[in-house]
Amino acid sequence: MAWALITGASHGIGRDVARLAADDVSGLLLTGRDEGALQALAAELLRPGLQVEVLAADLAKPEGVQAVIDWTRGLGVIPDLLVNNAGLGAWGLSRDLPPDAEATIVKVNVLALTRLTQAFQAAMVARGSGRILNMASTAAFQPGPWMAAYYASKAYVLHYSEALSHELDGTGVTVTALCPGPTQSSFHERAGSRRSTLVVGGLLPVAESAFVARAGYRGARLGRRLVVPGLVNTLAVFLVRCVPRRMATAIAAWVARPARG
Ligand SMILES: NC(=O)c1ccc[n+]([C@@H]2O[C@H](COP(=O)([O-])OP(=O)(O)OC[C@H]3O[C@@H](n4cnc5c(N)ncnc54)[C@H](OP(=O)(O)O)[C@@H]3O)[C@@H](O)[C@H]2O)c1
Numbered sequence: 001m002a003w004a005l006i007t008g009a010s011h012g013i014g015r016d017v018a019r020l021a022a023d024d025v026s027g028l029l030l031t032g033r034d035e036g037a038l039q040a041l042a043a044e045l046l047r048p049g050l051q052v053e054v055l056a057a058d059l060a061k062p063e064g065v066q067a068v069i070d071w072t073r074g075l076g077v078i079p080d081l082l083v084n085n086a087g088l089g090a091w092g093l094s095r096d097l098p099p100d101a102e103a104t105i106v107k108v109n110v111l112a113l114t115r116l117t118q119a120f121q122a123a124m125v126a127r128g129s130g131r132i133l134n135m136a137s138t139a140a141f142q143p144g145p146w147m148a149a150y151y152a153s154k155a156y157v158l159h160y161s162e163a164l165s166h167e168l169d170g171t172g173v174t175v176t177a178l179c180p181g182p183t184q185s186s187f188h189e190r191a192g193s194r195r196s197t198l199v200v201g202g203l204l205p206v207a208e209s210a211f212v213a214r215a216g217y218r219g220a221r222l223g224r225r226l227v228v229p230g231l232v233n234t235l236a237v238f239l240v241r242c243v244p245r246r247m248a249t250a251i252a253a254w255v256a257r258p259a260r261g
Pocket residue numbers: 007008009010011012013014031032033034035057058059060085086087088089108135136137138179180181182183184185186187188190209
């Protein structure tokens with residue numbers, strides 16, 4: 001029986017990953033905060049031979065993360081595929097953001113992802129198989145003024161995933177860092193970044209979430225270390241490594257600044 005555990009499955013990219021996994025696994029564990037959306041997805045995906053379980057949990061809270069771990073273990077599941085997708089951002093100068101905004105980003109994007117990876121990787125190694133798909137971003141490749149904590153959180157995800165991937169070499173367990181560029185979802189609405197040049201200005205192509213999910217899911221199944229969906233994004237993350245960091249930071253600030261008008 002193959003199981004996939006997917007965080008942030010209620011909306012956006014995570015929901016599309018769940019739709020793909022439903023064709024391959026025999027059990028899906030779907031988590032997010034929006035229970036109604038999780039139930040709707042479970043009803044959509046349910047088919048003969050597929051067990052779908054949902055749990056509403058807030059990954060910004062340690063007890064929410066623990067609830068996901070206990071729930072999974074309680075079902076006797078060591079995930080064959082762990083998708084650490086849940087994440088959020090907050091757009092604005094760091095000094096102007098609400099007091100908890102940046103800490104919440106770190107709690108969900110960094111701490112919860114680390115805790116969930118930690119909870120299951122040893123058992124995956126003991127079993128000799130497992131796929132971990134961690135949601136980073138093209139934001140991971142340079143500092144990002146206007147979304148400073150978000151960019152830094154994704155740099156953590158990228159570096160953590162690449163390091164684990166190396167540590168796990170030869171164990172049968174792989175870690176894939178998925179690094180999408182701008183993607184259609186509720187992310188920018190929630191992050192308050194709809195007014196940024198990046199979103200308004202059409203500087204970069206905006207991918208469909210299903211396209212990003214397909215690239216990440218395929219990469220994880222193949223055991224790839226890094227997946228950057230789309231040619232423009234691939235080029236951008238290559239070029240950013242060729243310029244001084246101060247310049248890369250200035251370009252990121254220019255791209256994310258408030259749009260005129
Ligand atoms: N959209 C982009 O341009 C883009 C680009 C690169 C990377 N990403 C990354 O892709 C991932 C998915 O984002 P998305 O674009 O699909 O955005 P989205 O539509 O806003 O989905 C975010 C998902 O994360 C979950 N989530 C957020 N905060 C949570 C919390 N405190 N506890 C539990 N779950 C929480 C949400 O669950 P609820 O709705 O149930 O709260 C939702 O399912 C994120 O890690 C994001 O950083 C997005």
